[in-house]
Amino acid sequence: METASPVTARAQRYNVFLTATSERFGEQQVTRHRMRNLSAEGACIDTADMFRPNETLLVGIGTLAEVIAQVRWVRAGLAGLKFTHTIDINRALGKAAIPPKRHLE
Template sequence: MSSDREPFIGPPDGEPVRGDTPVTPRVERYSVMLTATIEHFGGAPPSRHRVRDISPDGMRVDQARRLRAGATILVTVGDLTETAATVMWVRNDAAGLKFASPIQVDRARSRAAIAPCTPERRHRSR
């Protein structure tokens, strides 16, 4: 079933939209299995999170107990490094992050390729 309606952002975790809940158009999200590193300001050590879904505007991560709504963070995922984001909500060990500026989702989904170590390379390094 197709629709000409734009997708919308509602409350997290499928809660019903109330009459006073603002509805904002949103771009398509992609379901992924990625790992992100989040750097916190203020000296806290970086933390690692599983990325559930991602879009050019933001992403949802698990293992979010240490994140606080309203916090500004730096996210590294795939080829994207130290991308500024704001924690928009935290609930049930998940968090919604909004990027400071739109990202290229393909860069986040890509991984740095490292050439395998061949016998020739092993001998050259000695």
């Protein structure tokens, strides 16, 4: 009899309108992206066709200058990022054009 694998809860996602920057390790070119959604564990950015799954990036979000993220997927100009460590949502939302309600801890 097979047992189902445990399902892990996904962190709450926020639809945001943020500008994010990214830099590939070993390169000095910084690119700008619109961040479409954000959670404490990851994000979705646009203008991301140049990235490849499993690539590691240094990302700037809001007042967070250096967040290490791994590209999980790329399609239709979007990329899903997974942060190597959870981030402080309130600091990331610090520069949002229209910030969502503050994350309650």
